[in-house]
Structure formats: C-alpha cells, structure tokens
Amino acid sequence: MELRIFTEPQQGATYDDLLAVAQAAERLGYGAFFRSDHYLAMNVDGLPGPTDAWITLAGLARDTSTIRLGTLVTSNTFRHPGPLAVSVAQVDAMSDGRVEFGFGAGWYEEEHTAYGIPFPSVKERFDRFEESLAVITGLWETPLGETFSYGGTHVRIENSPALPKPHQRPRPPIVMGGSGKKRTPALTARYADEFNVPFNSVEETVKLFERVRGACEEIGRDPKELTYSNALVLCCGRDEAEIARRAARIGREVDELRANGLAGTPGELIEKIRTYAEAGSQRIYLQVLDLADLEHLELVAQEVMPAVADL
Structure with missing residues (x-):
C-alpha cells in the first residue's frame, strides 16, 4: 500500500504553502504530491484565492526532485485538449518524468459561472x-516525425506535429475516477492506468472496482494492468485530544470523520487502511486540509506508513 498526499488549494493556499507540503511529503517518503484542480472554494472564503493546477505543478517540478506530482483531477472543461497536452508534457519534462495526469469531465458548476467557463x-x-x-x-503517442489528425464532433485536429513529447514514454500515467456506471468504467478501461474511488466506503469501493474490471474484460484488457486506489480525508492523532484538535481545525466532527474518512489514532488508521487493501486498493490519497500542520504528515509517515507498506 502506497500513501500519497492530496491537497485542496482552492480552500485557501499560496504556492509557498503547497511547496512546504510537497517538500515535506518528499522528505518523509510519501509516494506523490497531488492537488485538486478547482477555481472556487467550497464552504470557506478560500483566501488568498485559487491557484492554477498546472502552473503550481510546473513550479513544484523545479522545487522538488524525487516525489511524483499530479492532479486529482484536471477538469476537461477548463482547457482545450491540444494546449493541455502541451502543458502536461512540458511539466513532465521539467520534472524529469514525475507527472501523473489525473483527468475528469468537470462537475462544479459554480466555479464555471464564477470564472466565465462554459458548463455544458x-x-x-x-x-x-x-x-x-x-x-x-494521440498527440503524446504519435511517433516523432509524424503528424496527428482527429475529426471529432467537438474537437478537430489537422496535421499537428504532436509536440512536445512528454519525458515519460509513451505518456504519463493517466488517473481517472468517480462512480459513474457506464461511461466512466468504459473510458477508464480504454485510457487509464489507475482508477481512483474518492471519499467512499469499502463496500462501495468493491462495487466500483468490479465495475471497472468488468469494463476491462469487455474490451479484452487485463484488469490487473490498472492500479486501484482511494482518496480519503485524513485526521490522525496520538490521542483523542489531538484528533479532536485536528478535526476542529478543518471544521469537521470526529465521529463523522471516523465513519467517512481516515481518522483516529495511528492504530485505527492502520486497521482501516487494511480493509481498503483487502478490497483491492493499492494506494490511498490522504486528503490533507490543514496545510500548515506538517507534524500531521510526520506522524503518519512515522507510525502508519511503515505498518501498511506491505499490505
């Protein structure tokens, strides 16, 4: 089981805040630093305001050296696919091949309205x-020296040089997720390297993993080629007082976090992670909402990570 750090910068974070978390995660041995791709805060003021996901990751590509970097997930509604392919390939090159491309259809209507982005x-x-x-x-996988064309209903590409190429060949890993019943599993089976279930129970995780495995089998793909993962909010403490303090800092109730997230003492976290591993999960994205609390990351790295590494 690999543990990764997942942040929500739209809730209020500067680049320096994110850099501190990413560098701490790298130093402590977490598998990756991921961030959301949102332009509007949810239920908070979000000061000083949103930061762009791929500009952030470009900076982190140069300000870190070993940790993998990605989005959970980039919204397709925010960027045209051609320029997005250029941006991700460039950040992958800037990081010497440490990028993972989380990608989704987009869902948060209010942020589109707030920043003038069409929301079909x-x-x-x-x-x-x-x-x-x-x-x-297609752009990433087109051989050097050849061109790429595509005639879709919404996107048309003619004789693109399909440059630049990402550092990772044929492309960075693609992470997809969600709970859709038909198109999400089908597209995951066709394009993804990892399937992520965000903020859901073990029981629902089993169902969603099976749905994706079935979609893989339908097109003749080995389901074992995919990595399966979860994202869960983190709230760990050595005792009840520390757990309650961390829950209060993110505006959540301890009992609710224990039921719906990854909350409790290190021992409780280890046991809950074990249940997700038994359900088929290979990675947990720890949603860290208090970015100033780097001791939180240290506690999990010291007392949870070693105990779950072999699950």
Whole structure:
C-alpha cells in the first residue's frame, strides 16, 4: 500500500504553502504530491484565492526532485485538449518524468459561472471528455516525425506535429475516477492506468472496482494492468485530544470523520487502511486540509506508513 498526499488549494493556499507540503511529503517518503484542480472554494472564503493546477505543478517540478506530482483531477472543461497536452508534457519534462495526469469531465458548476467557463450538460461534458482523451493520448503517442489528425464532433485536429513529447514514454500515467456506471468504467478501461474511488466506503469501493474490471474484460484488457486506489480525508492523532484538535481545525466532527474518512489514532488508521487493501486498493490519497500542520504528515509517515507498506 502506497500513501500519497492530496491537497485542496482552492480552500485557501499560496504556492509557498503547497511547496512546504510537497517538500515535506518528499522528505518523509510519501509516494506523490497531488492537488485538486478547482477555481472556487467550497464552504470557506478560500483566501488568498485559487491557484492554477498546472502552473503550481510546473513550479513544484523545479522545487522538488524525487516525489511524483499530479492532479486529482484536471477538469476537461477548463482547457482545450491540444494546449493541455502541451502543458502536461512540458511539466513532465521539467520534472524529469514525475507527472501523473489525473483527468475528469468537470462537475462544479459554480466555479464555471464564477470564472466565465462554459458548463455544458453532463452528456456533452462526457462527450468532450472522451474526445479530449483521444486527442491528448494521440498527440503524446504519435511517433516523432509524424503528424496527428482527429475529426471529432467537438474537437478537430489537422496535421499537428504532436509536440512536445512528454519525458515519460509513451505518456504519463493517466488517473481517472468517480462512480459513474457506464461511461466512466468504459473510458477508464480504454485510457487509464489507475482508477481512483474518492471519499467512499469499502463496500462501495468493491462495487466500483468490479465495475471497472468488468469494463476491462469487455474490451479484452487485463484488469490487473490498472492500479486501484482511494482518496480519503485524513485526521490522525496520538490521542483523542489531538484528533479532536485536528478535526476542529478543518471544521469537521470526529465521529463523522471516523465513519467517512481516515481518522483516529495511528492504530485505527492502520486497521482501516487494511480493509481498503483487502478490497483491492493499492494506494490511498490522504486528503490533507490543514496545510500548515506538517507534524500531521510526520506522524503518519512515522507510525502508519511503515505498518501498511506491505499490505
């Protein structure tokens, strides 16, 4: 079981805040530093305001050296697929091949309205998402010296030089996730390297993993080629007082976090992570909401990470 750090900068974070967390995660041995891709805070003021996901990761690519970097997940509605392929490939090169590309159709209507971004229907968002997956992977995987063309309903590409290429060949790993019943599993089976279940129970995780495995089998892909993962909010403490303090800092109740997240003493976390491992999960993205509390990361790295490494 690999533990990764997952942040939500739209809730209020500067680049320096994110850098401190990423460098601590690198020093402490976490597998990756991921961030969300949102432009509007949820239920808080979000000061000083949002930061762009790929500008952030470009900076981190140069300000870290070993930790893997990614988004959970980049919203397709925010960027045209051609320029997005260029941006991700460039950040991958800047990091010497440490980028992982979390990608989704987009869902938060209010942030689109707040920043003048079109927000089509669910069907159109998934139609556009599917075309963007074809375009981005097509651009990255086109051999050097050849051109790429694509004639979709929403995206048309003609004789693109398909440059630049990412450092990782044929492309960075693609992470997809969600609880959709049909298109999400089908697109995951076709394009993804990892399937992530965000903020859900062990029981629902089993169902969603099985749905993706079934979609893989339908197209003749070995389901074992995918990595399976979860994202869960983190709230760990050595005793009840420390757990309660950390829960209060993020505006949550301890009992609710214990039920729906990854909360409690290190021993409690180890046992809960074990249940997710038994359900087939290979990675846990620890959603860290208090970015100033680097001791939180140290506690988990020292007392949880070694105990779950072999699960």
